[in-house]
Amino acid sequence: VGAEKINTDIVTLTRFLTEEQSRHKEATGDFTLLCHALQFSFKSIAYYIRRATLINLIKFELTGLAGSSNTTGDEQKKLDVIGNDLFISAMKSSGRVRVLVSEEEEEAIVFDEHPQARYAVVCDPIDGSSNLDAGVSVGTIFGVFQLPEGAKGTKEDLLRPGTDLVASGFTMYGASTQLVITMRGGTVNGFTMDNALGEFILTHPDMKMPKKRAIYSVNEGNSMWWEEPVKDWCNGLKYPEGEGAKPYSARYIGSMVADAYRTLLYGGIFAYPADKKSKKGKLRILYECAPMAMVFENAGGQAVNSKMARMIEVVPEHIHDRSGIFMGSYDEVQKVIDVHKKHGISA
Ligand code: P6P
Numbered sequence: 001v002g003a004e005k006i007n008t009d010i011v012t013l014t015r016f017l018t019e020e021q022s023r024h025k026e027a028t029g030d031f032t033l034l035c036h037a038l039q040f041s042f043k044s045i046a047y048y049i050r051r052a053t054l055i056n057l058i059k060f061e062l063t064g065l066a067g068s069s070n071t072t073g074d075e076q077k078k079l080d081v082i083g084n085d086l087f088i089s090a091m092k093s094s095g096r097v098r099v100l101v102s103e104e105e106e107e108a109i110v111f112d113e114h115p116q117a118r119y120a121v122v123c124d125p126i127d128g129s130s131n132l133d134a135g136v137s138v139g140t141i142f143g144v145f146q147l148p149e150g151a152k153g154t155k156e157d158l159l160r161p162g163t164d165l166v167a168s169g170f171t172m173y174g175a176s177t178q179l180v181i182t183m184r185g186g187t188v189n190g191f192t193m194d195n196a197l198g199e200f201i202l203t204h205p206d207m208k209m210p211k212k213r214a215i216y217s218v219n220e221g222n223s224m225w226w227e228e229p230v231k232d233w234c235n236g237l238k239y240p241e242g243e244g245a246k247p248y249s250a251r252y253i254g255s256m257v258a259d260a261y262r263t264l265l266y267g268g269i270f271a272y273p274a275d276k277k278s279k280k281g282k283l284r285i286l287y288e289c290a291p292m293a294m295v296f297e298n299a300g301g302q303a304v305n306s307k308m309a310r311m312i313e314v315v316p317e318h319i320h321d322r323s324g325i326f327m328g329s330y331d332e333v334q335k336v337i338d339v340h341k342k343h344g345i346s347a
Helices: 013-022 030-057 078-094 129-134 220-225 228-238 256-266 285-298 330-342
Strands: 065-069 075-077 097-102 119-127 138-146 165-173 177-183 188-194 199-204 215-217 269-272 302-304 325-328
Touching: 013 030, 013 188, 013 199, 030 078, 030 119, 030 138, 030 165, 030 177, 030 188, 078 097, 078 119, 078 129, 097 285, 119 129, 119 285, 129 138, 138 256, 138 285, 165 256, 165 285, 177 199, 177 256, 177 285, 215 256, 220 228, 228 330, 256 269, 256 285, 256 325, 269 330, 285 302, 285 325, 302 330, 325 330
Parallel strands: 097 119, 215 269
Antiparallel strands: 065 075, 119 138, 138 165, 165 177, 177 188, 188 199, 269 325, 302 325
């Protein structure tokens, strides 16, 4: 490659965070240190996931069923445990986290070693891990809350809407390791892991979703249990009215981070509706729906629950509370809202 084509002004996540901090005069640097601990946890989880896939080829049991199931009833694979342990120790050693909620832990973890720490973190360390043996992309979803003054750091401090998140995002462990992060009221920025440098490099600055795109992403295997408005919405995409109208394309990976990343990049809509079988939906509010909703809204899209309320305004009743979710391009979610309005359902 000719010298003139080499980009020598590389923006690493470390530099991005430093520049972000300098934009906030009152910043103490705590949030920056917390984000460095987050990026370290993504790097170490990526390392084990890459190894697990390779080792799995020689039938090593790293990703086999651990026999135990985690508190939320999902089959627990050993890699889930490793990812969870890596994440917990990174947050604990940062000294900036007071309380942590993980999909893998029934109770919130309070770090008594750091009574002065001002942040709370919610996470799903390896979301979609049931797909791992098939080599499907999985990911870490995370959200960061600032604790109110004088908070004791209990799980009640985390029963808050996504609008209170100071940062959220996800890391997808796919063909490459992609990090997507957004700050409250800020832009959405995508970073790609450069394994040679061991750094996340800014490759997708200020991500904005296409306003519409004829791609829908939902598990139609659940359609027997769908409510009428959801059936109407989906049929409207598959059997469009109007001369020469073309049906949507279906894309469903079954790993939220992978489906979310594709929807963010290409546009379209991802849905996991609440239905007659899962009345509250399947996906978790705190560490799946709310962080994703903040990313999608900051990228110009929308995210609503099954009652058509803004997803980031929904307050979880308990730390593992679930919700239906529709998130994606602005116009695609608007179609869902409009169909529900016809059925008398609106926020
Ligand atoms: P289904 C993975 O288990 C997960 O939690 C999400 O990552 C994914 O979007 C969803 O469940 C897939 O659920 O019922 O379609 O297999």
